[in-house]
Amino acid sequence: MASKALILIEGHRSIGPLYVRAAQRRGLHPITMSTDPTQYGYLxxxxxxxxxVDTNDIDAVKSAYSRLKLTHAVAGLTGFSGPDESIYVTVGKLCRHFGLPGPDPTCIEQCHDKFVQRQLLAQAGVPIPDYRVATNAMEVDSAAAEIGLPVVIKPVVGSGSSGVRMCRTVGEVANHTRHLLGGRHIWQSSPRILVEEFAQGQYITANMIGGRVVGxxxxxxxxxxxxxxxxxSFPAPLSADENARIADASLSCLRALGLGWGPANIEFRWTKRGPIVIEVNPRLAGTPDPELVQLAYGIDLVDEHIKLVIGEECDLRARHSRTASARFLVPDRDGMLEGIEGVSRAAAVPGVAEVKMYVHPNTPIVRKGDYRDLIGHVIAASPSRDQxxxxxxxxxNLVNWTITPFQT
Incomplete structure (x- = not known):
């Protein structure tokens, strides 16, 4: 009997291969629908x-899915947000239309809009930074003055810290506003800017599935x-009381946003006021969170998500308790990446789970101040935090690269 198909809408540089392999381990046949499949090298x-198929055209995707159903038994459908968060809204709509397990598209869409998300969280009494929304430079200036510097300025829709900047002065506010509205930032929808209080404190992330905190x-x-x-790093070095407060706030976020089904990851800062919610993402976090959670707790977030997608029960019991950490490799200058050395030696260190480079030699490096600056990562795990x-x-320390400045 032919294996059942798992339909994946678009792909993802880091966690796309994890979904493909997890599906294959379950005996499923992964099929990716994409506007441009060639952009995902792992396929x-x-x-x-x-x-x-044009994944921005939901009718075209429905037609492509209906054609696939003629030749494949479909077990389920999911997808990836990536830089374009709207794809996961499409996933929700497709699941609803075809009667498949999936997220509520209305709730995903509300979450996708950071301004609407903050309104809903505020109405539910969830602690968030002070915020305003603006559509032009005058409104941004006014919002920053009302909130008080420093502020964080970001697009209302987007991911990966693209277009996000902390501004300490009126001049920095004006400069970043010009950057966002002056044509250099690519907007996914009509330009709207979120201006919010800079919440200072330890960054904490909660990974969840089906309304339960996993890590x-x-x-x-x-x-x-x-x-x-x-x-x-997982787990965060928190006391039992601090863990409980993060878990409680996380569940409050899910209730406020209607996100009881499927994966979510919630970003916090632990401030003088306690945990403040920075952002709720109605999806799995990208690499390295799934790998770290598996190393730290023995729970495969990707596999558990696939179980939900195909209508099976999750098993979120921890198998063990270890400390897992990832360090991103980030260049300190622009230029041509001439060479990378020491990757295999670093990977051979006992306790190192993965050394992965995202780029190859002879790649131009132009830093953007967001996720695109990362050129690789190293992951390690052991029984203790210090180890x-x-x-x-x-x-x-074993991984080195050479960047030659661009010729001017």
């Missing part, structure tokens, strides 16, 4: 079936004013 590399981690960023990830930190540093 061709792993011989994964792909259907080219609580912590992260660090590179230097302000940008928010470029540098390191992630994991030492392993990670040992491995990172």
């Amino acid at each position: 061709a590399a792993e011989g994964i079936d792909a259907v080219q 609580i981690g912590t992260g660090e960023f590179g230097p302000l004013p940008h928010f470029v990830y540098r390191e992630y 994991t930190a030492a392993l990670l540093q040992q491995a990172v």
